[in-house]
Each structure stands twice: as structure tokens, then as C-alpha cells.
Amino acid sequence: MPKKPFTPEEVAAQRQRIMDSASQVMAEVGFHHLSMRKLASQLGMTASNIYNYFPNKEVLFLKTRLRGFDMFFTEMNVQMGSALNAEQALQQFARLLIGFAQKDPGYYQLMFQPPRLKLQDTEHVDQELEMQLACLVEEWQRHLMTLIVDAIPAMSEQNENRQKQLALFFTASIHGLVDTYHYRALSMLMDAVDLIPEDVVDCHIKWLLNAVTQQAESTV
Numbered sequence: 001m002p003k004k005p006f007t008p009e010e011v012a013a014q015r016q017r018i019m020d021s022a023s024q025v026m027a028e029v030g031f032h033h034l035s036m037r038k039l040a041s042q043l044g045m046t047a048s049n050i051y052n053y054f055p056n057k058e059v060l061f062l063k064t065r066l067r068g069f070d071m072f073f074t075e076m077n078v079q080m081g082s083a084l085n086a087e088q089a090l091q092q093f094a095r096l097l098i099g100f101a102q103k104d105p106g107y108y109q110l111m112f113q114p115p116r117l118k119l120q121d122t123e124h125v126d127q128e129l130e131m132q133l134a135c136l137v138e139e140w141q142r143h144l145m146t147l148i149v150d151a152i153p154a155m156s157e158q159n160e161n162r163q164k165q166l167a168l169f170f171t172a173s174i175h176g177l178v179d180t181y182h183y184r185a186l187s188m189l190m191d192a193v194d195l196i197p198e199d200v201v202d203c204h205i206k207w208l209l210n211a212v213t214q215q216a217e218s219t220v
Contacts, residue, residue: 015053018043019064023106031061031115062129065114068107069136072100086150087209093147094174094205101178102195112175144171151209154216162219166212177204 006014021043026034034057040047054060079096083089101108145167149155155163180186181196191197 011053015063016067018050018053019060019067020106022060022064023068023104023110025106026061026064026115027106027109031057034060036060059126059129061110061115062126062133064107065110066129066133066136068104068111069133069140071104071107072096072111072140073136075100086147087152090147090151090209091205093144094170094208095201097174098178098196098201101182105182108178141167148212152213152216154213158216158219162216166215169215170208170212173204173208177201 018039022034022039025039025042036050036057037047040050043050050060054063076093076096080089080092083092145163148167148170149163155166158166177196177200181190184190191200
């Protein structure tokens with residue numbers, strides 16, 4: 001008796017399962033060291049089966065990174081609706097970013113620390129997928145900019161270039177905190193815990209808001 005074909009829901013679930021594993025592997029060993037055969041073995045399937053869902057590594061990389069941003073936006077829409085004001089919304093956004101990085105480190109690294117690929121130079125790249133991803137990345141950045149400008153009144157007096165500089169400072173500092181705990185390179189300065197303590201998160205976000213506010217007010 002022939003095997004019953006997968007339903008669309010089962011196909012989507014299998015794709016997600018593959019991307020979940022691929023996100024971890026690519027974040028740990030890098031895109032160029034990703035072996036579809038080893039990934040398939042890890043998933044208990046054959047490499048040819050993976051190619052039924054993703055035609056090549058480039059498409060797998062793009063779709064996995066795209067899924068990371070989709071996951072973040074979905075979580076953001078659920079969790080940030082309770083913010084009472086613009087400053088609280090920015091604080092919730094920062095906490096969400098830190099929490100996402102610790103819950104889904106593979107996706108987080110592919111989203112914000114992707115391998116240096118020149119996918120446009122390869123014949124395997126999916127141009128439409130690249131455009132979708134570029135739009136999502138831009139949407140994430142614009143959302144961050146809007147949150148910061150709304151939360152810090154003096155930001156609205158800055159030109160666009162200065163707003164981008166301060167937004168970059170805010171984001172880079174969050175990423176630095178995440179990386180410091182993820183790689184545990186400064187053990188003497190950190191508590192012996194797996195996750196960033198809540199008091200450290202709160203202190204860091206408050207310090208960042210004060211620092212960005214001071215910088216914005218000093219150049220008005």
C-alpha cells in the first residue's frame with residue numbers, strides 16, 4: 001500500500017523541524033560547515049529527504065533566518081500589547097530581544113550575526129527570498145527606530161543620521177550583553193548562571209535609556 005502523502009500541516013511542521021535543527025548547526029559551526037547529510041542524520045532522515053523541503057543550503061539558510069524574524073515579530077505582537085506608554089514599550093522590546101536570544105540562540109545568531117555570505121554571487125540564491133528577508137530586516141530596524149524616537153522626546157529633534165547612530169548604540173549594547181553571557185568569556189564578572197539574571201537585564205536597560213536620553217538631549 002503506498003504511503004499516504006503528508007498534509008500541508010505536516011509538511012510545514014517538518015520544514016520547521018529541519019529549520020530548528022539547522023539554526024543550531026549553522027550558529028555553532030557556520031554555514032560553510034553545514035553538512036546536509038549530518039543534519040539529516042541528526043533529524044533521523046535522509047539527505048535526499050531534506051532536499052524535498054529545501055533545494056539547497058542557500059535556500060535553507062535564507063528560510064531559516066526568515067523564520068527567526070517571523071518568530072520574533074509573532075512574539076512581539078503577543079507580548080508588547082500591554083505597554084502603557086512609549087518608554088515601557090521600548091523596555092519591553094529590549095527584554096523581548098534578550099529573552100529571544102536566550103530561548104532561541106540559533107535563530108538569534110542567524111538573525112543578527114549571520115555568516116558573511118555573498119549569496120548574490122551564487123547561482124543557487126533565491127532572489128525573491130532574499131528580498132523578503134531584506135524587507136523583514138528593514139522592518140525590524142524601522143520598528144526599533146520608531147520605539148526609540150517615541151520613548152525619548154529629544155530624539156525627534158535629531159536628524160535621521162543621529163537617530164540611527166543612537167539606535168545602533170542601543171542595539172549594539174543589547175547584543176554585547178547577550179554575547180557576553182552566551183560565550184561566558186568574562187566569568188569573573190558574571191554570576192554562575194545560564195541565563196542573564198533579571199536584575200542585570202533591568203539595570204542594563206535603564207542604563208541604556210538614560211545614556212541614549214543624555215546623548216539625544218546634549219545635541220538638541
